[in-house]
Amino acid sequence: MNPEIIAKLQGIVGVSYVFTDEETRNSYGHDETEDLVFPPQVVVKPASAAEISAIVILANEYTIPVVPIGGRTGLSGGALSIHGGIALSTERLNRILEIDEKNLQVITEPAVITQILQDTVLEKGLFYPVDPSSRGSCFIGGNVAENAGGARAVKYGVTKDYVLNLEVVLPTGEIIWTGANTLKNSTGYNLTQLLVGSEGTLGIITKIVLKLLPKNHHNVLMLVPFFKAGEACEAVSAIFRAGIVPSALEFMERDAIDWTLRFIDGINVPVKETIEAHLLIEVDGNYPDILFAEAEKIMQVLESFEIDEILFADSDDQKNALWKMRRGVAEAVKANSVYKEEDTVVPRYELPRLLEGIKIIGAKYGFQSVCYGHAGDGNLHVNIIKGAMTDENWKTEVPKGIREIFELTVALKGTLSGEHGIGYVQKNYMDIAFSDKQLLLMKGIKTLFDPNNILNPGKIFPDTL
Amino acid sequence: MNPEIIAKLQGIVGVSYVFTDEETRNSYGHDETEDLVFPPQVVVKPASAAEISAIVILANEYTIPVVPIGGRTGLSGGALSIHGGIALSTERLNRILEIDEKNLQVITEPAVITQILQDTVLEKGLFYPVDPSSRGSCFIGGNVAENAGGARAVKYGVTKDYVLNLEVVLPTGEIIWTGANTLKNSTGYNLTQLLVGSEGTLGIITKIVLKLLPKNHHNVLMLVPFFKAGEACEAVSAIFRAGIVPSALEFMERDAIDWTLRFIDGINVPVKETIEAHLLIEVDGNYPDILFAEAEKIMQVLESFEIDEILFADSDDQKNALWKMRRGVAEAVKANSVYKEEDTVVPRYELPRLLEGIKIIGAKYGFQSVCYGHAGDGNLHVNIIKGAMTDENWKTEVPKGIREIFELTVALKGTLSGEHGIGYVQKNYMDIAFSDKQLLLMKGIKTLFDPNNILNPGKIFPDTL
Numbered sequence: 001m002n003p004e005i006i007a008k009l010q011g012i013v014g015v016s017y018v019f020t021d022e023e024t025r026n027s028y029g030h031d032e033t034e035d036l037v038f039p040p041q042v043v044v045k046p047a048s049a050a051e052i053s054a055i056v057i058l059a060n061e062y063t064i065p066v067v068p069i070g071g072r073t074g075l076s077g078g079a080l081s082i083h084g085g086i087a088l089s090t091e092r093l094n095r096i097l098e099i100d101e102k103n104l105q106v107i108t109e110p111a112v113i114t115q116i117l118q119d120t121v122l123e124k125g126l127f128y129p130v131d132p133s134s135r136g137s138c139f140i141g142g143n144v145a146e147n148a149g150g151a152r153a154v155k156y157g158v159t160k161d162y163v164l165n166l167e168v169v170l171p172t173g174e175i176i177w178t179g180a181n182t183l184k185n186s187t188g189y190n191l192t193q194l195l196v197g198s199e200g201t202l203g204i205i206t207k208i209v210l211k212l213l214p215k216n217h218h219n220v221l222m223l224v225p226f227f228k229a230g231e232a233c234e235a236v237s238a239i240f241r242a243g244i245v246p247s248a249l250e251f252m253e254r255d256a257i258d259w260t261l262r263f264i265d266g267i268n269v270p271v272k273e274t275i276e277a278h279l280l281i282e283v284d285g286n287y288p289d290i291l292f293a294e295a296e297k298i299m300q301v302l303e304s305f306e307i308d309e310i311l312f313a314d315s316d317d318q319k320n321a322l323w324k325m326r327r328g329v330a331e332a333v334k335a336n337s338v339y340k341e342e343d344t345v346v347p348r349y350e351l352p353r354l355l356e357g358i359k360i361i362g363a364k365y366g367f368q369s370v371c372y373g374h375a376g377d378g379n380l381h382v383n384i385i386k387g388a389m390t391d392e393n394w395k396t397e398v399p400k401g402i403r404e405i406f407e408l409t410v411a412l413k414g415t416l417s418g419e420h421g422i423g424y425v426q427k428n429y430m431d432i433a434f435s436d437k438q439l440l441l442m443k444g445i446k447t448l449f450d451p452n453n454i455l456n457p458g459k460i461f462p463d464t465l
Numbered sequence: 466m467n468p469e470i471i472a473k474l475q476g477i478v479g480v481s482y483v484f485t486d487e488e489t490r491n492s493y494g495h496d497e498t499e500d501l502v503f504p505p506q507v508v509v510k511p512a513s514a515a516e517i518s519a520i521v522i523l524a525n526e527y528t529i530p531v532v533p534i535g536g537r538t539g540l541s542g543g544a545l546s547i548h549g550g551i552a553l554s555t556e557r558l559n560r561i562l563e564i565d566e567k568n569l570q571v572i573t574e575p576a577v578i579t580q581i582l583q584d585t586v587l588e589k590g591l592f593y594p595v596d597p598s599s600r601g602s603c604f605i606g607g608n609v610a611e612n613a614g615g616a617r618a619v620k621y622g623v624t625k626d627y628v629l630n631l632e633v634v635l636p637t638g639e640i641i642w643t644g645a646n647t648l649k650n651s652t653g654y655n656l657t658q659l660l661v662g663s664e665g666t667l668g669i670i671t672k673i674v675l676k677l678l679p680k681n682h683h684n685v686l687m688l689v690p691f692f693k694a695g696e697a698c699e700a701v702s703a704i705f706r707a708g709i710v711p712s713a714l715e716f717m718e719r720d721a722i723d724w725t726l727r728f729i730d731g732i733n734v735p736v737k738e739t740i741e742a743h744l745l746i747e748v749d750g751n752y753p754d755i756l757f758a759e760a761e762k763i764m765q766v767l768e769s770f771e772i773d774e775i776l777f778a779d780s781d782d783q784k785n786a787l788w789k790m791r792r793g794v795a796e797a798v799k800a801n802s803v804y805k806e807e808d809t810v811v812p813r814y815e816l817p818r819l820l821e822g823i824k825i826i827g828a829k830y831g832f833q834s835v836c837y838g839h840a841g842d843g844n845l846h847v848n849i850i851k852g853a854m855t856d857e858n859w860k861t862e863v864p865k866g867i868r869e870i871f872e873l874t875v876a877l878k879g880t881l882s883g884e885h886g887i888g889y890v891q892k893n894y895m896d897i898a899f900s901d902k903q904l905l906l907m908k909g910i911k912t913l914f915d916p917n918n919i920l921n922p923g924k925i926f927p928d929t930l
Contacts (some may be wrong), residue, residue: 102814180880193658415645
C-alpha cells in the first residue's frame with residue numbers, strides 16, 4: 001500500500017494503531033469461516049467514530065476497500081478482506097457506555113463481547129436474551145451486523161428485536177443515528193432495521209442502543225434422546241402446538257454430540273449408539289412451579305415419540321455442562337474434519353423434510369453431513385464434512401449439493417441464512433432466494449449509501465450481478 | 466382525468482370497480498386525520514396483485530399519483546390524495562388465505578380488518594397480539610404500512626415484530642416477496658422491515674405473512690386513579706423496574722375519560738374531580754395464580770404514589786367496558802372539539818418530563834391539550850384542542866407549539882411518531898428528528914423504488930427537501 005496512505009492513516013489513529021506486519025495482517029485476515037484467510041494490506045484500530053469517519057473519507061479519496069472487523073467469529077466470511085485494503089478493527093470501541101435501569105436499555109460500543117454485556121446487565125437485574133453460541137468471544141457489533149440469533153431466539157427473538165437505535169459512520173463519512181431510543185417508532189423509513197444484518201456493507205456501527213428485559217429467575221433444562229432424528233424434528237413443532245414456548249429448543253444429531261464429547265473434557269452425557277438425535281429443551285420464567293408444569297406438559301407431548309430416558313439437569317453445574325456441550329459443537333466439528341457450514345432456515349414444521357432432503361442430497365453428491373441447530377426457529381446448521389472425499393469432488397460436487405440444499409430450503413418457504421449472514425461464502429447462491437429485481441433493489445441501496453463501493457466490497461451480492 | 470386513462474383503468478379492473486362520482490371520491494378522500502379531505506380524481510378497486518401491477522404501470526406511463534387506501538382509519542393523513550390522481554383501494558383483497566397452525570403463522574391479504582384476523586386465529590387457539598384502538602375497522606395492511614402499535618405493544622411488540630414476509634407490488638409494477646416465511650433471516654438487506662412503516666410510499670402490500678403466538682388464557686385488568694398526573698407517569702416506569710412486564714399499561718388524563726364517558730353510553734366508571742389521571746393496567750398469561758401475584762406486586766409498587774381506590778374488573782363485561790372506554794377516547798375527543806393529534810414517543814422514564822413540558826408549551830401558545838396513550842411504551846397521544854381558540858391562533862400558534870413539543874420529544878431521546886406514522890400532517894416536522902443526510906438517504910431509497918414518484922407522493926418527506 002502507498003506509504004502516503006499509511007502515513008495518513010497514522011495521522012488519523014496514531015502510529016501505534018496502524019499495522020502492516022504480516023502476522024497482524026494474517027491474524028485480521030480470517031474469521032471462523034472454514035479455513036479461509038484473506039489478509040488486508042493494513043490493519044487500523046481507531047478509537048472513535050470521528051477517527052472512523054476520517055478513515056472512510058480517506059478510503060473514498062483513494063478508492064480503497066475498508067472491511068469492518070469485530071470479534072472475527074463470523075461464519076460467512078463477512079470480515080474477510082477479499083480485496084485487500086484496510087481492515088478496520090473496532091476493538092478499541094469496547095465500553096458499555098450506560099446501563100439505563102430506568103428505561104431498561106443499554107447503550108454500548110460495538111466491541112463489547114456479548115457475554116460480558118449479558119453478565120454486566122445481569123448484575124443490575126436485567127436480561128439481554130440474545131445468546132449466540134460464540135457469545136464468549138463475539139462482539140455485540142458483529143451480532144448487529146449479522147443479525148445474530150442463538151439458542152434463545154425461539155422465545156426472545158434475534159438481535160434485530162433488541163436494537164432500538166444505532167450510531168453509524170456511513171461509507172461516505174457522515175456520522176448519523178438511525179432512529180430514536182424508543183420502543184416504538186413510525187418516523188420515516190426504518191434505517192435501524194436496514195443497518196441490522198447489513199454485514200458491514202452500509203455503515204460502521206459505533207454505538208448501539210439495546211432494549212433489555214427484567215431478568216428471569218428460574219429455568220428447567222432437559223436433554224431428550226430420540227431413536228429417530230426425523231421424530232426429533234417433528235417433536236419441535238408439536239411442543240409449540242401444545243401452547244408452550246420454550247426458551248431454547250436445540251437439535252443435535254448424534255455425531256454432533258459424539259464428536260463434541262470427545263472434543264470437550266469433563267462432560268458426562270451418556271450417548272447410546274441407537275440414538276439418532278437429541279433435543280435440548282429449556283423453559284424459563286419467574287415461578288418454578290409453572291416451569292415444572294410446563295416441563296410436565298412437554299413430557300406429555302414427547303410420549304407420542306420414540307424416545308429414551310430424559311436427562312433433567314438438576315444443578316447449575318449440569319446445566320452449564322449441557323450448554324457447554326451444545327456451544328462446543330461447531331468447534332468440535334471443525335476439529336474433526338475440513339468442513340463447510342450452511343445456516344439453513346425453514347418454517348419449523350418443515351424441519352423433518354429439510355433434514356431428510358439434506359441426507360438424500362448428500363448421498364447423491366457423496367458427502368456426509370452433521371446437522372444441529374436452533375430447531376425451535378427452524379434454523380438448522382448443516383455441516384458438510386470433507387472426511388475421505390477427494391479434493392476434486394470437494395471442489396466440484398459439494399457446491400452442487402449446497403445449491404440443491406438451498407433450493408430445498410427456499411421451496412419449503414425458507415431461505416439461505418437464519419443468523420450467520422451471506423457474507424463471502426454464500427453470495428453466489430443469492431439467486432436462489434431472490435430475483436434480479438430484488439437483488440438490484442438491495443444493490444441500489446448499497447450504491448446509495450456507498451457510491452464508491454469502498455465498504456466491505458464483494459460481500460452479499462453475487463458476482464454476476 | 467383523461468378519459469383514455471379511465472378507460473384503461475376500466476380495462477384493468479372492470480367497469481364496475483372504477484369510480485369517478487363525487488360521493489365516492491369524497492369518501493375515499495379522507496381518513497381519520499382531523500377534518501382533512503383530499504378527493505382523488507378516480508377510485509379503483511383492484512382484485513389482485515396482477516391488477517395492481519397493471520395500474521401502477523399505467524400510472525408510470527402517464528405520471529399519475531397512486532395512493533394506496535386501506536381502512537381509512539389513519540391519523541397522519543397517509544391515505545389522503547393530496548395531489549389527486551388514483552386512489553387505489555385494497556378492499557377487495559380481504560381474504561385470510563391460510564392459518565398455518567403447524568408453524569403458528571397466518572397468511573392474509575391486506576384488507577382484512579385487524580379484529581377479524583384476531584378473532585379468526587383465536588378460534589384456532591392462536592394469538593395475534595397487536596391491538597390498535599381502531600382494530601374494529603382498520604385493515605391489517607394499513608397496520609403494516611404504518612407499523613401500528615396499540616395497547617399490547619408494551620409486552621408483545623408492534624406490527625413490525627410479527628411481519629415475517631410481504632408480497633408487494635413495487636411502484637414500478639414488479640411483484641416481489643420481501644423475505645421468507647421464517648422466524649429468523651440474515652439473507653440480504655431486510656426489505657421486509659424497510660416496507661413495514663413505509664406508509665404506502667415504497668410498495669403496495671398484497672400479502673402478509675404474520676407470526677402468531679399460542680393464546681393466553683387469562684388476564685387481570687385494573688384501573689388506577691392518580692391524584693397527580695405526573696405520578697401516574699412515574700408509576701409506569703416503577704412497575705417495569707419491579708420486574709413486571711404488563712400486557713397493557715395505558716395512561717389517560719381525567720378529561721380523556723370524562724369526555725369518553727359522556728360520549729359512550731353504558732360504561733359505569735366513577736371519575737372524581739380530584740383525580741388527574743388514570744392508569745389502565747393489564748397482566749396476562751396462562752396461570753391465574755401468577756397473575757394475581759403480579760397484580761399484588763403492582764399494587765405494592767403503587768403504594769408509594771398518591772392513588773385513590775383501584776377498580777379491579779371482575780367480569781368479562783367489566784373488562785370489555787374498560788377497554789371500550791379506552792378505545793373510545795380518540796373518537797370522544799374528536800366529537801368534543803376540532804383538534805390535532807400528535808403521536809409523541811419517548812423512553813418511558815421520560816414521560817413525566819414530556820407531559821409537564823406539553824402543558825408548559827400549551828400555556829405559552831394558548832392551547833389546551835388532552836393526553837392519553839400507551840404509557841408503557843412511552844407513547845403519549847397529545848390531543849391539542851381548538852376549543853375557544855381563534856382561527857388565527859389555531860393556524861399560527863399551534864404549529865409553533867407542535868414544533869416545540871417535537872423538539873422536546875427529540876431532546877428526551879424520543880421521536881415524532883410512535884405508531885401513527887408521519888404521513889401528510891407531520892412531514893414538515895421531520896427536520897427535528899433527522900438531519901438532511903438522514904432524510905436524503907430515505908429519499909434516495911424512495912427514488913430507487915419509485916423513480917417517477919408516483920406512489921403516495923407528498924408524504925413523509927418535508928416540502929423543503
